[in-house]
Amino acid sequence: MEQPLKPLTIGRITVDFPVVLAALAGYSDRPYRLICRSCSAPYAASEVMLDRQVESEGKLRRRLAALDEADHPIAGQIMGNDPEVMARAAVILRDMGFDVIDLNFACPVKKVLARKRGGYLLKQPELALDIVRTVIDRVPDRPVTLKLRRSFLESDKACEAFWTISRGAFEAGAAAIAVHGRSVDQKYQGKDDRVFLAGVKREFSDKTIIGSGEVLSPADALGMLEETGVDGVLAARGAIGNPWFFQQTRDLAAGRTPHQPTLDEQRDLILRHYRLARETYGPKRASLSLRNFGIRYARVHPQPGKVRQACVNIKNEKDWRAFMKTWYGGGPEEDE
Numbered sequence: 001m002e003q004p005l006k007p008l009t010i011g012r013i014t015v016d017f018p019v020v021l022a023a024l025a026g027y028s029d030r031p032y033r034l035i036c037r038s039c040s041a042p043y044a045a046s047e048v049m050l051d052r053q054v055e056s057e058g059k060l061r062r063r064l065a066a067l068d069e070a071d072h073p074i075a076g077q078i079m080g081n082d083p084e085v086m087a088r089a090a091v092i093l094r095d096m097g098f099d100v101i102d103l104n105f106a107c108p109v110k111k112v113l114a115r116k117r118g119g120y121l122l123k124q125p126e127l128a129l130d131i132v133r134t135v136i137d138r139v140p141d142r143p144v145t146l147k148l149r150r151s152f153l154e155s156d157k158a159c160e161a162f163w164t165i166s167r168g169a170f171e172a173g174a175a176a177i178a179v180h181g182r183s184v185d186q187k188y189q190g191k192d193d194r195v196f197l198a199g200v201k202r203e204f205s206d207k208t209i210i211g212s213g214e215v216l217s218p219a220d221a222l223g224m225l226e227e228t229g230v231d232g233v234l235a236a237r238g239a240i241g242n243p244w245f246f247q248q249t250r251d252l253a254a255g256r257t258p259h260q261p262t263l264d265e266q267r268d269l270i271l272r273h274y275r276l277a278r279e280t281y282g283p284k285r286a287s288l289s290l291r292n293f294g295i296r297y298a299r300v301h302p303q304p305g306k307v308r309q310a311c312v313n314i315k316n317e318k319d320w321r322a323f324m325k326t327w328y329g330g331g332p333e334e335d336e
Contacts, residue, residue, distance in 0.1 A: 026047065147179075
């Protein structure tokens with residue numbers, strides 16, 4: 001059955017379809033974003049960047065902040081705990097051409113929390129708001145968004161820090177808030193709280209709320225939109241290794257059977273991904289990058305288990321070529 005969906009609005013930016021690519025550390029780099037764009041992803045976010053990394057002119061910044069004309073609209077996601085440093089990083093990303101500045105107050109990774117970044121800011125709501133206000137003040141010509149989890153501890157049912165930050169952020173002029181329905185200490189375990197998401201949208205009925213968490217299939221994405229009333233959905237783990245996720249979700253919303261890529265289509269797309277990675281990183285790093293992606297791409301292959309195991313053994317470009325020839329019927333030519 002057809003499920004008509006409204007466009008997603010983020011400040012002055014309108015996105016034609018409300019299911020978009022999330023910021024994914026190690027995955028949402030320039031090559032994979034362009035691959036997802038080719039499969040109908042309408043909007044994407046960069047890998048998360050530390051504010052001080054953005055300030056440092058070096059290889060890491062060039063890699064993380066690499067853009068392409070076909071890669072718009074795009075959010076540059078930054079993480080840190082100093083309002084001034086975050087604001088300076090936001091200005092740099094704006095000047096580099098990012099369309100939206102996204103603030104990460106949600107990451108649950110242990111080393112991030114140990115440095116009082118990401119999800120740790122739910123323990124310091126006033127500092128989080130200082131960051132939001134300072135960034136908005138420095139980049140008034142760009143929409144500023146933020147990502148939050150519902151609380152730091154699962155046992156915190158009142159979620160007071162979330163409400164303090166979200167209300168204050170909207171009062172300061174934030175364009176949208178992405179909400180993950182789990183607590184920080186849950187990481188990615190347990191069910192995401194869609195009742196909470198629905199409550200957030202009711203509270204901010206005239207604001208842009210984007211849902212996140214447990215979106216592993218196109219049906220999950222459409223289900224979140226329908227169940228909670230949020231304005232958009234972030235596709236994260238469900239889109240890693242399945243860039244067709246976005247076309248499949250559009251198909252499902254239009255009442256069509258979701259597209260299932262043939263083995264030839266998979267090969268051609270993976271080879272295009274390899275060429276983009278080689279252009280961005282060089283042959284050695286490209287082969288290792290595609291090894292990690294190959295493990296994820298394997299889930300749509302007719303023999304996923306064998307392909308995943310074969311990926312683990314890739315050590316260099318020669319191994320990569322042999323892998324593609326064996327499992328996908330062809331690979332990059334030697335003179336590429």
